[in-house]
Amino acid sequence: MYWFSYRVLLMITVVSVVLNTAGVSRLSAEDKNADRIQPYTKNPRYWQYEGKPVMLLGGSKTDHIFLLDDLKMHLDEIQAVGANYVRNTMSQREGKDLKPHKLLPNGKFDLDQWNQEYWKRFQDMLKWTVERAIIVQIEVWDRFDYSTLNWETSPWNPGNNVNYTYEQTGFASEYPKHSGQDLQPFFHSIKDMLRYSKKLDLIRTYQEAFVAKMLSYSLDYGHVLYCMDNETSTPAQWGQYWIRFIKARAAEKGVKVCTTDMFDDAYMAEKAKHTSLIFKDPEHYMFADISQVNSRNYDQTHWERLQWLLRQVNTHPRPSNHTKIYGSGYYSFGTGGPEDGVERFWRNILGGSASARFHRPDAGNGLNDFAKASIKAARILEGLIKFWDITPKMELLSDRESNEAYLAAKPGERYALYFTNGGSVGLDLSGATGSFDVTWLSVSMGIPTQTSAAGRYRLMNKTIQSGRVVTLSAPYKGGWVAAIVKN
Numbered sequence: 001m002y003w004f005s006y007r008v009l010l011m012i013t014v015v016s017v018v019l020n021t022a023g024v025s026r027l028s029a030e031d032k033n034a035d036r037i038q039p040y041t042k043n044p045r046y047w048q049y050e051g052k053p054v055m056l057l058g059g060s061k062t063d064h065i066f067l068l069d070d071l072k073m074h075l076d077e078i079q080a081v082g083a084n085y086v087r088n089t090m091s092q093r094e095g096k097d098l099k100p101h102k103l104l105p106n107g108k109f110d111l112d113q114w115n116q117e118y119w120k121r122f123q124d125m126l127k128w129t130v131e132r133a134i135i136v137q138i139e140v141w142d143r144f145d146y147s148t149l150n151w152e153t154s155p156w157n158p159g160n161n162v163n164y165t166y167e168q169t170g171f172a173s174e175y176p177k178h179s180g181q182d183l184q185p186f187f188h189s190i191k192d193m194l195r196y197s198k199k200l201d202l203i204r205t206y207q208e209a210f211v212a213k214m215l216s217y218s219l220d221y222g223h224v225l226y227c228m229d230n231e232t233s234t235p236a237q238w239g240q241y242w243i244r245f246i247k248a249r250a251a252e253k254g255v256k257v258c259t260t261d262m263f264d265d266a267y268m269a270e271k272a273k274h275t276s277l278i279f280k281d282p283e284h285y286m287f288a289d290i291s292q293v294n295s296r297n298y299d300q301t302h303w304e305r306l307q308w309l310l311r312q313v314n315t316h317p318r319p320s321n322h323t324k325i326y327g328s329g330y331y332s333f334g335t336g337g338p339e340d341g342v343e344r345f346w347r348n349i350l351g352g353s354a355s356a357r358f359h360r361p362d363a364g365n366g367l368n369d370f371a372k373a374s375i376k377a378a379r380i381l382e383g384l385i386k387f388w389d390i391t392p393k394m395e396l397l398s399d400r401e402s403n404e405a406y407l408a409a410k411p412g413e414r415y416a417l418y419f420t421n422g423g424s425v426g427l428d429l430s431g432a433t434g435s436f437d438v439t440w441l442s443v444s445m446g447i448p449t450q451t452s453a454a455g456r457y458r459l460m461n462k463t464i465q466s467g468r469v470v471t472l473s474a475p476y477k478g479g480w481v482a483a484i485v486k487n
Helices: 002-034 071-080 116-131 148-152 200-218 236-252 264-271 299-313 338-351 369-384
Strands: 038-040 043-049 052-054 056-059 085-089 101-103 109-114 135-142 224-230 355-358 405-410 414-419 424-428 435-442 450-453 456-459 461-465 469-473 480-486
Touching: 056 085, 056 369, 071 116, 085 355, 109 116, 109 200, 116 135, 116 200, 135 200, 135 236, 200 236, 224 236, 264 299, 299 338, 338 355, 338 369, 338 405, 338 414, 355 369, 369 435, 369 480, 414 424, 461 469
Parallel strands: 056 355, 085 135, 135 224
Antiparallel strands: 038 043, 043 052, 101 109, 405 414, 414 480, 424 469, 435 461, 435 480, 450 456
16 A cells, blocks of 8 residues: 555656646746847837836947947946947958958958957857847848948958859959949849849858858847848848848747848838838838938928838837937938937937937947937936837927927826927826926936025926916926926
């Protein structure tokens, strides 16, 4: 009897352990993706990371951030101001010592071997950003790396490697025209593309090896977003091929990733030919990067085109990112100055975007004092009003001049009001009840407004009563944000 009971107990224990182990395995498989960056379950227009909603704000001094010599120090600087979002182009334009492929003693590259320093820096960047909860948006290809002066030193140029010739590939020794003209066959290595030829199959083999090498590091991390190109004008087959490639490799590892492509013509909004492909294709374009709306467009026009793009993207609700906000340098293609970058930043986040990052100098504010102040102010605002809880409510404003003020709100509860340069508007609180606290945040300083009283500094808050149209005036000139929260 004792022997029988022992055998039964032993069998039950073994079965229990097996079932529990299986349960742990299943749980681990499910949890493997739970903490990764992904659309917020309660509001898919925004991101969540480690299971919590998160607003992505950033600025940095360069785009190919992983190749910085002082990367750790710069990441600390980024984190210190409340930023949590960087852009990382897989740059191919640096000096010979920082190309992805191995440089041989004869001065040529071998595409069958890797430059360990390049990939070590990439791996370090992933490790150091995840430690600081900084989300990385990778751009796999940048068209500017393969034309003009950059092509002359590129490992992919047949004259610079030992792997193939101009005749074998059909490549030219130079591509002197602007890459926006899409004359480089490098970006047509996919069958059925306009400039595809059978010779490019060899190039595609090396391209796949490069992307696979990148993924061998990045897929182990859950804080990475994948954008195929920088402001591409190449037909969509190119980017879609790499989206499928990346998603397939991720599936092999049992992880989920978010992919997209960045088209150059987003600034044209309803007239855009390529960007419009994103709107009805959430399978490939799991989020939108509409950064190019932040060039060439100013003031009220920027807001209107941004809103049009967001409405189209959100026919299939997804996050919309801005990994580049131009605004410095006064370039002829439409960067404007530092103040334009600040305005675009605030219109983006109050307009319903999921991320906002200042473009690198000198076409953007990078992480200068303008950028730092705005990021700090935005984080203070977020402490009072969560961005994923509000939507644009411009109809509640009155006595407003063009580009004077912008509003996002959850009516009756909280309102975020941004003044570009001082001003005064009416805010319709007739449908609300009770009183509201108003906290003013200085965009130029990144702090709440303070006033001296009895030798002490205190926040300059104001209480207003609802049930009517309330006039709100910015304290001074310059950029201001009012957080209006029900008491």
